[in-house]
Amino acid sequence: MSQPPGRFAQHLATEAWLVPEIDALLAPGVDLEELAQRAREVTLQRFGRAVRLFAPLYVSNACLSSCTYCGFSKGLDVARKTLTVDEVVAEARSLVQKGFRHLLLVSGEHRVEVSADYLMACVEALRPVVPSLSIETQTWSDDTYARLVEAGLEGVVHYQETYDRVRYGEVHTAGWKRDYDRRLASTERAAEAGVRRLGIGALLGLSNDWRADVRTVAEHAAWLQRTYWRTEVTVSLPRIKPSASGFQPLVPVTDAEYVQAIAALRVVAPEVGIVLSTREPAALRDGLVRIAVTTMSAGSSTEPGGYLAPGEAQEQFAISDERSPAEVAAMLEAAGYEPVWKDAFALK
Numbered sequence: 001m002s003q004p005p006g007r008f009a010q011h012l013a014t015e016a017w018l019v020p021e022i023d024a025l026l027a028p029g030v031d032l033e034e035l036a037q038r039a040r041e042v043t044l045q046r047f048g049r050a051v052r053l054f055a056p057l058y059v060s061n062a063c064l065s066s067c068t069y070c071g072f073s074k075g076l077d078v079a080r081k082t083l084t085v086d087e088v089v090a091e092a093r094s095l096v097q098k099g100f101r102h103l104l105l106v107s108g109e110h111r112v113e114v115s116a117d118y119l120m121a122c123v124e125a126l127r128p129v130v131p132s133l134s135i136e137t138q139t140w141s142d143d144t145y146a147r148l149v150e151a152g153l154e155g156v157v158h159y160q161e162t163y164d165r166v167r168y169g170e171v172h173t174a175g176w177k178r179d180y181d182r183r184l185a186s187t188e189r190a191a192e193a194g195v196r197r198l199g200i201g202a203l204l205g206l207s208n209d210w211r212a213d214v215r216t217v218a219e220h221a222a223w224l225q226r227t228y229w230r231t232e233v234t235v236s237l238p239r240i241k242p243s244a245s246g247f248q249p250l251v252p253v254t255d256a257e258y259v260q261a262i263a264a265l266r267v268v269a270p271e272v273g274i275v276l277s278t279r280e281p282a283a284l285r286d287g288l289v290r291i292a293v294t295t296m297s298a299g300s301s302t303e304p305g306g307y308l309a310p311g312e313a314q315e316q317f318a319i320s321d322e323r324s325p326a327e328v329a330a331m332l333e334a335a336g337y338e339p340v341w342k343d344a345f346a347l348k
């Protein structure tokens with residue numbers, strides 16, 4: 001059953017927007033060099049030269065939802081795997097050995113294979129191993145978020161993918177994720193259940209108007225910060241990458257447009273952490289750290305079990321930056337930045 005619109009959806013419909021100035025920064029023809037310089041100054045002022053590093057840990061690629069752009073989509077005939085809790089811990093230990101202290105558990109949406117109890121067991125088993133844990137899974141009820149927080153979970157990531165309702169319906173054709181309002185309200189539910197870090201984002205190239213998605217994700221971040229002021233908010237703007245789905249972006253987003261999007265977001269949302277994954281190539285990632293990015297993944301695998309036993313299951317998408325975590329950390333240090341493996345919210 002579809003859920004009624006949440007509080008942010010109501011805000012979009014009824015209130016004046018909090019960051020209307022982003023429209024001018026996203027306009028075609030903006031002076032990109034000047035915008036990037038402005039963003040850099042804001043980043044240095046607010047975040048200094050610290051860049052957090054984290055790794056995604058894919059626990060399952062089983063999925064009951066059909067999303068036309070994703071390599072895990074239900075209808076695809078790909079190698080599926082759900083790790084046992086022991087396998088999850090072994091993957092985590094291998095990442096801890098590489099230096100990581102913050103992991104993001106990622107899965108497809110499969111309520112049987114990746115149930116609330118399974119996730120609880122993962123979080124409980126990982127708590128002595130990893131100081132800081134977030135999840136990027138299906139959306140959950142308030143009670144489940146509260147149980148996960150009690151078990152030691154810090155962060156929840158739910159990308160809306162596109163804020164365009166019509167386009168959202170076209171690319172999310174079946175399953176739990178098809179419910180636009182459930183998805184949009186999920187971060188509110190997580191915050192109200194005590195989650196201390198919220199990650200949101202849009203998948204650029206999914207709709208034909210990337211500017212509209214960046215504008216709305218900036219508004220979403222500002223609204224979450226104002227509404228849940230004790231909670232840390234991060235934003236990511238991944239671009240579509242090749243996957244088993246064969247999906248092609250409706251409108252490709254160029255590198256220059258991508259830099260504009262991230263710099264504009266930084267200027268209007270100076271307190272928001274900006275996350276960049278290994279989807280983007282090394283040179284572009286290195287440049288974006290100097291402008292606005294404050295959190296990066298490194299040495300990532302997007303298949304379950306991919307750190308210790310690669311090649312046994314389908315990856316979600318292809319990565320571009322294949323450098324090791326140590327190489328990414330060395331790049332940061334050479335550029336005058338401090339790689340931060342463990343951050344302020346870490347439990348131990």
Ligand code: SF4
Pocket residue numbers: 063064065066067070071072073074107108109177
């Ligand atoms: S985007 Fe998520 S819900 Fe959709 S097919 Fe991929 S893993 Fe499943």
